[in-house]
Amino acid sequence: MPDPLAPLLEGYAEDRLRLPFCEKCGKPHLYPRARCPHCGNASLAWREASGRGSLASWSVVHRAPSPDFAAEVPYTVALVRLEEGPQLMTRVVDAPEEALRLGLPLTLRFATMPGGERRPVFAPEGVSA
Amino acid sequence: MSGLRDAAIVGIGESRLGRVPGMTALDLQREAAEAALADAGLSFADVDGLLTTPVRTESWAMPCGMVAQEFGLHPRYIATLDVAGASGCSMVAHAAAALATGQASTVLCVAGQPGLSHHGRDSMVKTLAGAGWAHPDLEAPYGPLVPTLYALVAQRHMREYGTTAEQLAEVAVAMRGWAAMNPNAQKREPISIADVLASPMVTSPLHVLDCALVSDGAVAVIVTGKDRARDLKQRPITPLGAGHGFSHGYIGEYQALTSTASADAGRAAFAQAGVTPGDIQVAQLYDCFTITVIVELEDLGFCAKGEGGAFVQGGRIGPGGALPVTTHGGLLSAGHPGLAGGMFHVVEAVRQLRGDAGSRQVDGAELALVHGNGGIIGLHCSLVLGRL
Numbered sequence: 001m002p003d004p005l006a007p008l009l010e011g012y013a014e015d016r017l018r019l020p021f022c023e024k025c026g027k028p029h030l031y032p033r034a035r036c037p038h039c040g041n042a043s044l045a046w047r048e049a050s051g052r053g054s055l056a057s058w059s060v061v062h063r064a065p066s067p068d069f070a071a072e073v074p075y076t077v078a079l080v081r082l083e084e085g086p087q088l089m090t091r092v093v094d095a096p097e098e099a100l101r102l103g104l105p106l107t108l109r110f111a112t113m114p115g116g117e118r119r120p121v122f123a124p125e126g127v128s129a
Numbered sequence: 130m131s132g133l134r135d136a137a138i139v140g141i142g143e144s145r146l147g148r149v150p151g152m153t154a155l156d157l158q159r160e161a162a163e164a165a166l167a168d169a170g171l172s173f174a175d176v177d178g179l180l181t182t183p184v185r186t187e188s189w190a191m192p193c194g195m196v197a198q199e200f201g202l203h204p205r206y207i208a209t210l211d212v213a214g215a216s217g218c219s220m221v222a223h224a225a226a227a228l229a230t231g232q233a234s235t236v237l238c239v240a241g242q243p244g245l246s247h248h249g250r251d252s253m254v255k256t257l258a259g260a261g262w263a264h265p266d267l268e269a270p271y272g273p274l275v276p277t278l279y280a281l282v283a284q285r286h287m288r289e290y291g292t293t294a295e296q297l298a299e300v301a302v303a304m305r306g307w308a309a310m311n312p313n314a315q316k317r318e319p320i321s322i323a324d325v326l327a328s329p330m331v332t333s334p335l336h337v338l339d340c341a342l343v344s345d346g347a348v349a350v351i352v353t354g355k356d357r358a359r360d361l362k363q364r365p366i367t368p369l370g371a372g373h374g375f376s377h378g379y380i381g382e383y384q385a386l387t388s389t390a391s392a393d394a395g396r397a398a399f400a401q402a403g404v405t406p407g408d409i410q411v412a413q414l415y416d417c418f419t420i421t422v423i424v425e426l427e428d429l430g431f432c433a434k435g436e437g438g439a440f441v442q443g444g445r446i447g448p449g450g451a452l453p454v455t456t457h458g459g460l461l462s463a464g465h466p467g468l469a470g471g472m473f474h475v476v477e478a479v480r481q482l483r484g485d486a487g488s489r490q491v492d493g494a495e496l497a498l499v500h501g502n503g504g505i506i507g508l509h510c511s512l513v514l515g516r517l
Contacts, residue, residue, distance in 0.1 A: 059277045059280035063331050089381030
């Protein structure tokens with residue numbers, strides 16, 4: 001069985017956020033699974049996400065979970081609901097905590113995490129990188 | 130279905146809890162198991178069933194085998210059970226099932242570890258952050274603590290329902306109020322709402338005092354058949370209802386953030402017991418974080434969704450409150466030795482129902498709800514216990 005995460009992680013390495021859409025029921029999902037969690041179908045097509053989403057929750061981390069993150073605190077870990085429907089964990093960048101609210105419109109960027117991973121992060125719409 | 134009611138909790142035991150230097154997981158579990166057997170008037174020779182949980186302080190491939198070996202047991206029913214923080218409640222349900230299916234006559238449920246002495250708080254925080262609660266590829270790279278994963282629930286609850294930091298702090302203050310009356314509790318000095326709000330912010334909106342302790346300790350419960358229980362030392366306490374619930378493994382993909390499968394677990398347990406939340410005199414709710422208790426109160430049906438914050442205000446779940454909750458002081462103040470943590474809630478419920486809770490005794494405690502929560506608020510077990 002191929003790793004269901006592989007297409008997503010390969011996309012991340014190229015600064016692309018692609019979602020697995022079910023070829024039967026048409027719905028996308030995250031986190032990636034071998035079968036569509038909505039209908040159980042195993043045939044999935046990976047398509048580019050719009051990169052638009054809204055803020056579903058967040059937490060500003062003040063205490064690093066390990067020394068790797070110590071230089072970065074405080075940082076904002078967030079849950080973002082993508083325009084296509086699925087939700088993922090990410091970070092919100094370039095936004096003070098006071099500006100955060102549920103439903104805040106966000107757009108996709110990519111950033112390198114302290115462990116070296118290239119990962120999607122989000123910034124408020126209209127804030128340029 | 131009468132199988133569950135044919136079981137009885139006849140023995141309870143705790144090891145010393147908090148910082149207990151020089152003790153291995155097996156030392157602590159022996160202390161708890163011997164206390165529970167003595168409480169029941171039984172010995173290891175009477176035990177033919179064993180349930181335990183994994184620990185994070187030893188490299189055991191087979192925890193139940195390690196524990197059985199230590200105690201010199203050769204049980205005909207034996208298993209390592211892991212439904213994370215719900216394991217304490219779940220062990221009682223599984224023990225009753227083993228009795229009902231003739232696989233054992235007396236089951237020892239035991240768990241515990243020297244989490245504080247082995248790791249220290251910083252090391253435990255780091256260990257838990259890398260323990261797989263956050264998805265290793267899709268969450269951990271962003272740097273969440275385990276408390277961050279619960280903070281995401283708390284933040285959403287506050288923004289969606291207007292729950293305040295003061296209301297979260299009420300839960301911590303209530304737990305400390307109970308712990309002050311528990312001689313075995315790790316933290317007993319009183320705290321105020323202001324103290325919680327002034328404690329260092331770990332991961333907003335959760336302060337240090339919104340988070341569970343890291344502890345050394347172990348806990349044990351003896352479950353046997355009702356017929357046998359009548360001849361033992363203690364008033365038997367009966368499991369009247371039990372239920373589990375599961376919604377998600379990783380919080381990142383869970384969109385209904387503030388509604389949990391504790392509703393499913395509670396509904397099943399209440400239905401089997403034939404009672405409702407209004408019939409419960411004392412509720413031992415899993416309290417890994419202050420937000421956990423607020424969400425459980427709502428999902429278990431003690432108040433409406435979104436009203437948990439208002440519900441806990443004014444000391445309502447603390448000593449002297451209308452609904453006494455987690456009367457030993459819980460994971461927030463009594464102690465949290467890993468998967469054993471939620472089993473202390475079971476032990477406290479038994480104490481309350483026996484009328485043995487000393488200065489923290491709840492008057493007229495005849496029915497208790499015990500609730501365990503595991504993972505990132507995704508896995509649940511509820512028990513209704515009674516004096517029948």
